[in-house]
Amino acid sequence: MNEPIYFTEEHRQFRDNLRRFIEQEVVPHAAPWEEAGMVPRAVMRQMGELGYLGIRYPETYGGSSLDTVYSAILAEELGRSTYGGYAVTVTVHTDMASPHLANFGTPEQLQRYLPSLIRGDTVCAVAVTEPDAGSDVAGIRTRAVRDGDHWVLDGSKMFITNGVHGDLYFVGAKTDLTAKGSRGISIFIVEKGTPGFRVGRALKKSGWLCSDTAELVFDNCRIPATNLLGGENKGFYQIMRNFQNERMVIGAQAMGEAARAIEMTVDYVRERKAFGATLWDKQAIRQRLAMRAAQVEAGRALVYHAAWLDAQGKDCVKEVSMVKALCGELVNKVLYDCQQFHGGFGYMHETTIARMVRDARVEAIGGGATEVMLEEVAKRM
Structure with a gap:
């Protein structure tokens, strides 16, 4: 395949190094991951050490401060691995979940979580989809009610990639229960192990077998008010x-x-x-x-x-x-x-x-x- 006209020598070097890593460290070892239903954490840490998990994040937190073209290269090369589950495990972490923190986190939230995400020590997921709310985000039913210095989450999420083995979740919930449609939704940071939050079940899929996918359950899940991400009702x-x-x-x-x-x-x-x-x-x-x-x-x-x-x-x-x-x-x-x-x-x-x-x-x-x-x-x- 021809190189895009936007490619510079830096883009080529990035692609070649990434392709070499995938050919040497992923493809020969990935078949057992399909059976295990997960990508080993050690692989995520390897990618973190090599700078692949923080491509577009500030150098202050351990990132590389690169642009969207590099994200496209990353995703394309992950796809070339032939292991779609491995690819989506990484891209959910790098380009679907962690951007919520990077784009809308407070300085305190960024300092607490982003370096660990970039290193691969912490793996994240975005929990928006529900049984009745997929592409139609406005249909979210999970709700969050303010109670003093906490928010209390109740509801469930479905088809959440990295949901079983993840550590950090960015959860969409309705915070204005009177608002109609897309209004009144907020995003919250929820850590694994928070009381009231559990993995309901691991889901079996037709494909992407080495990607873990979960149903998540929130039952009177109390999180600190400081875990609100990006402003109330702005989700x-x-x-x-x-x-x-x-x-x-x-x-x-x-x-x-x-x-x-x-x-x-x-x-x-x-x-x-x-x-x-x-x-x-x-x-x-x-x-x-x-x-x-x-x-x-x-x-x-x-x-x-x-x-x-x-x-x-x-x-x-x-x-x-x-x-x-x-x-x-x-x-x-x-x-x-x-x-x-x-x-x-x-x-x-x-x-x-x-x-x-x-x-x-x-x-x-x-x-x-x-x-x-x-x-x-x-x-x-």
Whole structure:
């Protein structure tokens, strides 16, 4: 795949070092993680030591003060690992959960939590989704009531990545019970072990198997008033602001997966013989792969364009929504064809391509379903 026009030598070095780390420290060891249902904490600490968990955070707290293009590189290379569960474990920590703290935390909150998140000593999750409130954030029912110097949380969250083995949670709750729709939502910092907070159950998924996913329960969970993050009743705007980052990295991850799947499939069909010739000799197969490669190049270009716009401080809601809709659907089309061209081997549970098919499906759902994203685009046409 070609390099985006935005790449500098620093971008290339970052990508090459990250790819080398993933090829040496992740891919050879990740199969047991699928069975365990989690990414080892030691791997997160390794990534923290190498600077991959604090790419865009201030150097004051141990970060690198880089821009959104680097986040896109991180997500794309994680996707190329072929382990979607590993990829999302990292990107939830770096680009979906911790930005809530980085963007809206008080100096005291930042000093208390951010260095540990950047080192990988603490792993975080964002807990907004509920059984009846996914893409429709306004449907949140978890509530928080002020009681002196504390807030009391009651409710539940569903499909929370890093929910089982995480340490720190950014929780959305209704704080103005009279407000309608998206108004009256606030975000709270909740530490694991807080009385009244528990993991209801670990959830079994079709894919992303080495990513732990949980139902969370809050039952008279008392947290200090100082754990309010970003201001009372301001949570919806905080969530919407970070959605752009979340959706961009999902698109980048999807294109990393798609590009790697095409590479693997080209290698396979060049070797696999049928009817006296390799599959690559079949015009229909090589032309389908050529078309998919062209589409992935276009998707990657859109990803990096959106990342560049964000890095320039420009409004990119339309472009990011396009990224999420296009790339979430495209990766599934690519993986469908790649599995098809692997034949019966591609349907075996233990093969890389079969795992990638399972992992890719959710990328048209999580972070904003395709239909929701297309409505966001349509509003701005």
